[in-house]
Amino acid sequence: MVKKRDIKVKRMLEFFIEATEQVIEKEGVQHVTARKIADLAGYTSSTIYNYFEELNHLIFFGSLRFLDEYITDLSKYIDREEEPLEKYLSSWECFCKHSYNNPQIYNVIFISDLGSELNELLKRYYKIYPNDLLKLPEEIKMLVMENDLSKRSKGMLHNAVQNKHLSDESLEAIVDITILMWKGMLTTLLNNRTHYTPEQATAITMNYIREIMSHYTK
Incomplete structure (x- = not known):
């Protein structure tokens, strides 16, 4: 009770x-x-x-109240792909699209120092708003409940390693470089250091991520 x-x-x-x-x-x-x-x-x-x-x-x-559109879109982006490498690319395309349109919000959620265990904060948030999780597929719920971009990305690429499409070393490199590129572009947009539109920034970032993927995949 x-x-x-x-x-x-x-x-x-x-x-x-x-x-x-x-x-x-x-x-x-x-x-x-x-x-x-x-x-x-x-x-x-x-x-x-x-x-x-x-x-x-x-x-x-x-x-976090501003992530609803991203979470809804994420399901659509991931569902349209079958292979783990393509799911990874689609998930990042969706993430770039939404984060570059609202860099201040995504900076707070994924970059800023909150002086606490972020996943514990997420658990507390979804304890307040449990209905926000009920409608989500398990694959999306796993991403939503993990604030660490590295762990999220590695989770998505795990099957690619299992299927021998990636080595463990390649996975580490792809994830690290992807996150560094995203942070660099987000910070550039946040500080008004570029004239890129969010769409242009997304296209540029995704081109680099695809190049990295093609370099490391077997």
Whole structure:
């Protein structure tokens, strides 16, 4: 039986997360403050810290609210492929497309230092919003519940190693180089150091990833 206190805590967490989502949507993630969140939620700033260890954790949770389109698209991109190498490429194409369109959000979720075990934060988030996981296929759920891009990528390429299309050493190289290229492009877009559109940035990144794949695959 769910205790009244647990219901109250869950409701408070939702108030603050959804207020954070509203601030991000209206002003951008870089302009989120505890006061703005608290004002929208109808509480004092100090109340936030009764429920979240750090403001960055709350910003992380609020940012996760913007992943719905990516997660929906990811299923479509992966389902259209049969081979593990092609699934890997499609998953990265989808990730680049969405992250380059919203670099601030993806920087918060996948790059910024949150001073905590990120997968534990993800578990806490989906405990608050369990219905967000119910509709997902197991393959997608595995990706969504793993924040570490390296582990996500290696998981997708595991079958390619099993099928002898990749060696363990090649897998490590492909994953490391892919992530470095993505981070470089995302940071470039984030800092307005290029005139690439998100579509152009995605095409360029994917061309490089395909070149790396062709170099290392058997």
